Amino acid sequence: MSGDYDVVIAGGGIHGVGIAQAAAAAGHSVLLLEKTALASGSSSRSSKLIHGGLRYLESAQLRLVRASLHERSTLLRIAPELVQLQRFHIPVYRRTRRRPWQLRIGLSLYAVLGGFATGTGFGTVPRSQWAQLDGLDTEHLQAVYWYHDAQTDDALLTAAVMRSAQQLGAELAQPACFVAATLTDDAAIVRYRQHDTDRECRARVLINAGGPWAGQLARQISPSIPVPPLQLVQGTHIVLPGRPERGFYYVESPRDGRAIFIMPWHGQTLIGTTELPFHGDPDSVAPTAREVAYLLGVARHYFPKYRAMNASTVKDSFAGLRVLPAGAGHAFHRSRETLLLTDRIQRPRVLSVYGGKLTTWRAVSARVLQQVAASLPTRRARARTDQLPLRAH
Numbered sequence: 001m002s003g004d005y006d007v008v009i010a011g012g013g014i015h016g017v018g019i020a021q022a023a024a025a026a027g028h029s030v031l032l033l034e035k036t037a038l039a040s041g042s043s044s045r046s047s048k049l050i051h052g053g054l055r056y057l058e059s060a061q062l063r064l065v066r067a068s069l070h071e072r073s074t075l076l077r078i079a080p081e082l083v084q085l086q087r088f089h090i091p092v093y094r095r096t097r098r099r100p101w102q103l104r105i106g107l108s109l110y111a112v113l114g115g116f117a118t119g120t121g122f123g124t125v126p127r128s129q130w131a132q133l134d135g136l137d138t139e140h141l142q143a144v145y146w147y148h149d150a151q152t153d154d155a156l157l158t159a160a161v162m163r164s165a166q167q168l169g170a171e172l173a174q175p176a177c178f179v180a181a182t183l184t185d186d187a188a189i190v191r192y193r194q195h196d197t198d199r200e201c202r203a204r205v206l207i208n209a210g211g212p213w214a215g216q217l218a219r220q221i222s223p224s225i226p227v228p229p230l231q232l233v234q235g236t237h238i239v240l241p242g243r244p245e246r247g248f249y250y251v252e253s254p255r256d257g258r259a260i261f262i263m264p265w266h267g268q269t270l271i272g273t274t275e276l277p278f279h280g281d282p283d284s285v286a287p288t289a290r291e292v293a294y295l296l297g298v299a300r301h302y303f304p305k306y307r308a309m310n311a312s313t314v315k316d317s318f319a320g321l322r323v324l325p326a327g328a329g330h331a332f333h334r335s336r337e338t339l340l341l342t343d344r345i346q347r348p349r350v351l352s353v354y355g356g357k358l359t360t361w362r363a364v365s366a367r368v369l370q371q372v373a374a375s376l377p378t379r380r381a382r383a384r385t386d387q388l389p390l391r392a393h
């Protein structure tokens with residue numbers, strides 16, 4: 001047995017590192033296992049937004065929007081090098097499905113749910129300034145709304161949270177692949193593989209933070225634990241040359257009305273995302289030619305300068321997987337809340353994290369700690385995660 005820990009975490013995405021930080025801050029001994037590299041899953045393939053999620057208002061996910069906007073404020077305060085407010089533009093054309101009055105109501109509600117904090121104001125761009133909007137098509141344009149949300153570098157944020165966890169005493173094993181766990185009365189015996197060697201450790205609580213792999217990981221635990229019905233949904237982004245200078249654009253796909261972001265990213269333009277049901281091994285997720293064509297089509301529709309571009313102009317593309325509750329209807333309208341599931345109600349030995357947002361990692365990590373508190377010894381807390389600064393390097 002190579003160790004005895006309060007908390008062992010499988011998966012080094014934003015949730016795994018966030019839970020490592022929260023557990024270490026609460027004074028617990030922590031080991032995090034990551035099979036490839038930190039943030040190699042969804043946490044480096046997101047749209048990189050720390051946002052309330054304006055579009056979740058349409059599906060009445062008010063609690064999620066309020067919690068996300070609260071987290072946005074916290075991250076702007078504790079991680080100013082990593083999370084910055086940006087100006088977003090929403091153009092409304094004669095044929096746009098979301099009408100100006102709907103946007104005004106949505107943006108007002110967004111400001112209310114954000115507690116009228118910094119970055120919750122909104123307005124319209126005067127017609128005289130439309131020509132300065134990065135070549136946005138102005139034919140049949142009726143209005144352009146602006147508001148603010150925040151952008152981050154998801155992989156850098158994940159690395160920063162892990163560094164913070166390590167400064168509080170958490171250990172990182174990477175690459176180290178979780179293989180299986182056996183539950184005893186009051187612990188989990190965790191087997192993992194590191195440098196071609198099988199290792200074993202004991203955890204008072206095992207956290208399954210495997211993101212799209214979480215279902216697989218849960219099935220490697222015996223005796224078996226409940227696994228909810230889930231669906232993996234692929235989301236692709238493409239990168240085009242050149243950078244929008246005026247900020248971000250939040251547009252509607254002319255084909256199906258889905259919301260698409262067109263945003264600056266490391267001197268280029270990042271466009272996403274798609275939603276394609278995914279079946280198969282999460283390791284094999286990759287952009288499809290149809291997704292690339294769909295995103296390019298959106299860019300061409302709104303910005304005539306892209307009309308000369310084709311798939312060969314695309315500088316880069318990447319795909320990630322969302323973990324959503326299985327259900328009828330389009331994934332676009334399904335809940336983005338994080339599901340936390342324990343093996344038993346009293347003194348859980350395992351907690352699995354399913355789904356969720358990059359934005360809410362800190363709040364979700366705090367909830368995880370609360371849910372497993374009864375299984376952990378009382379320790380002297382070392383810090384509060386809403387007060388710990390996060391730095392880019």
Ligand SMILES: Cc1cc2nc3c(=O)[nH]c(=O)nc-3n(C[C@H](O)[C@H](O)[C@H](O)COP(=O)(O)OP(=O)(O)OC[C@H]3O[C@@H](n4cnc5c(N)ncnc54)[C@H](O)[C@@H]3O)c2cc1C
Nearest residue numbers: 011013014015035041042043047049178211235356358359
């Ligand atoms: C296309 C897309 C766009 C998104 N955009 C946004 C956005 O703009 N804003 C936002 O707030 N949220 C966004 N999200 C959601 C957000 O990215 C995810 O909720 C979040 O990154 C999930 O993090 P995670 O830690 O749960 O999973 P992951 O980041 O996938 O981490 C899981 C980790 O587990 C590891 N692992 C797997 N198996 C094992 C094993 N056997 N042993 C050890 N380690 C293992 C993997 O290597 C991986 O690193 C987006 C998601 C997608 C897919």
